[in-house]
Amino acid sequence: NAGVTQTPKFRILKIGQSMTLQCTQDMNHNYMYWYRQDPGMGLKLIYYSVGAGITDKGEVPNGYNVSRSTTEDFPLRLELAAPSQTSVYFCASSYGQGGQPQHFGDGTRLSIL
Amino acid sequence: QQQVKQSPQSLIVQKGGIPIINCAYENTAFDYFPWYQQFPGKGPALLIAIRPDVSEKKEGRFTISFNKSAKQFSLHIMDSQPGDSATYFCAASRNSGYALNFGKGTSLLVTP
Numbered sequence: 697n698a699g700v701t702q703t704p705k706f707r708i709l710k711i712g713q714s715m716t717l718q719c720t721q722d723m724n725h726n727y728m729y730w731y732r733q734d735p736g737m738g739l740k741l742i743y744y745s746v747g748a749g750i751t752d753k754g755e756v757p758n759g760y761n762v763s764r765s766t767t768e769d770f771p772l773r774l775e776l777a778a779p780s781q782t783s784v785y786f787c788a789s790s791y792g793q794g795g796q797p798q799h800f801g802d803g804t805r806l807s808i809l
Numbered sequence: 810q811q812q813v814k815q816s817p818q819s820l821i822v823q824k825g826g827i828p829i830i831n832c833a834y835e836n837t838a839f840d841y842f843p844w845y846q847q848f849p850g851k852g853p854a855l856l857i858a859i860r861p862d863v864s865e866k867k868e869g870r871f872t873i874s875f876n877k878s879a880k881q882f883s884l885h886i887m888d889s890q891p892g893d894s895a896t897y898f899c900a901a902s903r904n905s906g907y908a909l910n911f912g913k914g915t916s917l918l919v920t921p
Contacts, residue, residue: 700852727907736818738811738898738911739853746907754908786852794904795841795860800852 698722702787702801709777709808717772717804719787727790728770729754729798730762732783739786745770746793777808812836813901815912822889823920830884830915832899837880839901843909844873844884847896856897857884889919 703718721728726747731739731754741754745764759781761773770789774781784805788798815832822828832842840861845853859866859873859882866873870887886893899912 729907729909736913738815738913739909740911741908744907752907788852794902794906795858797843797855797858798909800845800854802850802852 700787700789700799700801702785702804704804705802706805707807709774709806711777711779711808713777714773714775715777715806717774717785717787717806719770719772719801720768721770721787721789721799722768723789723791723799724767725789725791725799726767727793727796728764729788729790730760730770730772731786731788732756733786733803734783742772742785774806779808782806782808811913812910813899813912815899815915817915818913819916819918821918821920824890826889826919828886828889828893828917828919830897830899830917831881832883832901832912833879833881834901834910835880836901836910838903839910840904841902842873842875842882843900844871845898845900845911847898847914853898886917889917891919891921893917894919 729744730742743762745751788800790796790798843858846856847853872885875882900909
């Protein structure tokens with residue numbers, strides 16, 4: 697089972713460029729999440745989705761956008777990359793909300809120079 | 810504002826030792842407390858989780874102790890092995906919510 701798959705694994709962007717981080721899951725989970733992980737800071741929720749067509753902001757949504765057209769896919773878009781967005785981005789999914797295990801992908805390491 | 814405070818930031822133990830990682834929370838609405846293990850270059854993976862109706866949960870060599878009145882919970886790793894060397898995150902959430910509120914993580918090194 698693939699679980700949660702994220703692409704690309706690494707990317708370097710120039711300030712002001714845009715890109716989309718891809719995330720797909722094959723577990724038929726309704727709930728999907730995007731987190732960013734900065735050194736020594738834990739993981740912070742950027743956006744989440746409770747099903748196709750439904751998304752909402754997390755703790756740190758500024759500078760990002762998401763869409764959820766299918767159950768499987770939950771892409772994260774950076775429109776105008778800024779150095780503060782240098783981070784490792786993780787996508788996760790879960791069967792239910794709150795007290796359900798979240799399954800994480802292996803992350804996208806993004807550097808903005 | 811960090812909703813879950815985790816300590817220590819790093820920990821070194823010898824093989825066979827019992828590392829203990831502690832977490833504290835303020836929001837009494839939290840009712841789900843998982844621990845995640847993360848190896849370099851990988852995403853976090855659920856290790857063990859507890860709900861506030863029990864004070865302890867054990868899975869293999871991993872034990873969570875939970876103190877509801879003190880709003881604290883901790884992870885104990887029995888007979889630790891070099892393969893346990895990883896970063897450990899505690900988290901907390903509400904059953905009715907969506908977000909996992911993570912601690913800042915503890916980097917554990919188990920020496921041979």
